[in-house]
Amino acid sequence: MDHSTPLSFETRFFLQAAQVEQLLAELLSSRPREGEIARPETLIAAMRHGALNGGKRLRPFLLLESARLFDAEGPAVLRVAAALECIHCYSLIHDDLPAMDDDDLRRGQPTVHKAFDEATAILAGDSLLTLAFDIIASDETELPATVKVQLISALARAAGVGGMAGGQALDLAAEKVKPDEAEIVQLQAMKTGALIRFACQAGAIIGSATDAERESLTAFGEAIGLAFQLADDLLDVTASAEKVGKATGKDAAAGKGTLVAFHGVEWARQQLNGLVAQAEELLAPFGEKAGVLIETARFVAYREY
């Protein structure tokens, strides 16, 4: 990205989302790659349906901007960002399945199992998850092998049984046995927090940051993850379905415990202010360079969709 003409945060955000979208479209071509036998047409179409959906691409943005903090940018970083988005998209496809959250719509479009069928949706999710590791490990991603291995290790831990997938399991269990506050915090840290934390951590890994810097970015990622979930829970209470692009009021209807349900809207707004202040403090040592990431923290905390 050209630094000579400063872009507004929104422009920067949408521009990078478009770059991620374009790269994902290339990676999800129907042409088989070296080592692959063939790419079945319907399965690729289902993967594209689930991944090329005009999402906000928040996680890739956090990764790209975190890496830029350490002067790392270019095609390889974009590829890691796209890999991360593959993991996020796989999780949405599987979460939407009838056996899970049973959602028919996502971003105003039929979910993958509605547009195709359940079996195809399961396989499309599996294939996007697998593709994520393929992309990072690929020769075309020009990063040192040691960096790739660190990224793959951290990503797998963030996404697997001890992270996102485990969090979804806890979320499903929470429909039967209401979790207490500590359990909700843990559930959310796993289900949505882990991948957002990884996004920021990955920037530090790619940028060969010092241990202290990496810890700052990880803590920043945790704050953003908390803010993201709180804002989401708030929106479920306060916003209209039209604006958010998915059904709202679902948590309350499902009797789902959220921190907003425990402590109320005002408390949540104060927490968000606190998290934004914390994010600013964590990145203070980086000075002006961290401006975009701090704006991202505000965007995540105060977004209306």
Next chain:
Amino acid sequence: MDHSTPLSFETRFFLQAAQVEQLLAELLSSRPREGEIARPETLIAAMRHGALNGGKRLRPFLLLESARLFDAEGPAVLRVAAALECIHCYSLIHDDLPAMDDDDLRRGQPTVHKAFDEATAILAGDSLLTLAFDIIASDETELPATVKVQLISALARAAGVGGMAGGQALDLAAEKVKPDEAEIVQLQAMKTGALIRFACQAGAIIGSATDAERESLTAFGEAIGLAFQLADDLLDVTASAEKVGKATGKDAAAGKGTLVAFHGVEWARQQLNGLVAQAEELLAPFGEKAGVLIETARFVAYREY
């Protein structure tokens, strides 16, 4: 393994299966690992149910013996073998789901979605798939980063949209539109062939084999993959459910096209002889050292379960 006392093929096979099973049990402990937040009890139990099921562990065995051809053995190789088995087990859990092959039993035990529920089975599969990459990338797997990256890349290509997952999609489509012979060959090369080919290729990668050696092992893996599928199709026609440990006669009942259905049992037996001869020829340059792998080819081709 101690080379001073030569073991029978069967002993060697079962001994290594036991080692893989033990390592999988350790890897699927409920204790969270570095970078993980918590491991939900039920999800770990479902993963264990799907992975610690006394399977033959053929793919790990092929990987271990292929690596041994290049004098590579030890804990790191065993870990890669266990990672490969995680991928195989994830695919069985997802294939058994109601939306896919809808199987209630596997190896005489309830399938994961029967023992738990569908959502948990989906997440257990997702988590085993993710864990496979975690294991290979982990610091505890003491291999050079360049080797790990090659392994992860080849494994992801073998398992994803252009390999195993794509093959399962083609298999599901084959229930609606009957595939021709060429399509069956491609489907099987993807669905079962790709992972078996990877097992042999991985041994060459870990053992830093020359390009020519790696090609021989890859071709050997392809021959084993073909033999495995042909033997499976034969067993579906000729064996009893009791012996195979799963329902037989299913392919014919489903009107599923197999090469055995096209060409008959005698043709299939001759093909298997040809594949075993081909396997022997491919490994001839390795001399006596390749004895176990050649025995494995015979076992795969002529097995009765």
